[in-house]
Structure formats: C-alpha cells, structure tokens
Amino acid sequence: MKIPLVSTSRHPLPAYATPYSAGVDLRANLEEPVTLAPLERRLIPTGLRIALPRGYEAQVRPRSGLALKHGITVLNAPGTIDADYRGEVGVVLVNLSAEPFTINDGERIAQMVIARHEQAEWDEVESLDATSRGEGGFGHSGRL
Numbered sequence: 853m854k855i856p857l858v859s860t861s862r863h864p865l866p867a868y869a870t871p872y873s874a875g876v877d878l879r880a881n882l883e884e885p886v887t888l889a890p891l892e893r894r895l896i897p898t899g900l901r902i903a904l905p906r907g908y909e910a911q912v913r914p915r916s917g918l919a920l921k922h923g924i925t926v927l928n929a930p931g932t933i934d935a936d937y938r939g940e941v942g943v944v945l946v947n948l949s950a951e952p953f954t955i956n957d958g959e960r961i962a963q964m965v966i967a968r969h970e971q972a973e974w975d976e977v978e979s980l981d982a983t984s985r986g987e988g989g990f991g992h993s994g995r996l
Contacts, residue, residue: 878900
C-alpha cells in the first residue's frame, strides 16, 4: 500500500526494521533536546504528515525499549490518526520514571502501525443475546 507522506523532518522516512515488522519507528523532529521531568507529558513533533486511505488508521504506540529501560511511553496509547487528518503527526510522550529523561532530535520515540478498520452502524434493540460470560467483566475469570 502506498501512502502519501509530506516530510519536513531532517531524518530518514519511517521504515520497517525487518520483513516481519508490524510498525515503523517515528523519530523526534526537534530544534533542541526536550527533557521530560518525572510524570511530565509533552507533544513531540515528527515532521511528518500523511494521507491515509478511507478505512485505515495509523496507530501510534510506545516503543518497548523506551518503556522498559526509561519509563517513557505514549500517553494515549494507541493514539489514532484518522484518514482525514492532514496535520503533523505528533506523539504524546509521558515520563513514568522517577528520573528526568532527555529526548534528542532524531531519536526513535514511538512506532506507527497502519491498520484497517470498520465503522459501525448501530442497531438499537431491547435486549442482547445470552452468552456464558454474560455481564462478567474486570477479572471475572479469576487468576491462573
């Protein structure tokens, strides 16, 4: 699938790291480093704008290495980029660690997955069909 992309970034275009990769890395496009204090959140620009086809979304997800090693994650994970959005792709990062973390220009800050989706048409009814789970939720199945 070809997706139109406008880049004002100084960095390489997003690319799949391996033939089996689901997502591409997004890089920070910064004039100067940004330091996130503990529990601070910031919108980090990527310098990228995309035009997805109808029926697709781009999901912005955390990078596992940043999360595990530094406590840095995408706050609204996954963030959704709709097919009709034409603005710059930004990443809402939060520092969940107890230490400040500095994001440098060009650093890989998140990953983006392109996914197909459907739009629902609601069919309002008086009741729903019964299932073995019923209304059980939030831990209803116990622990192993």
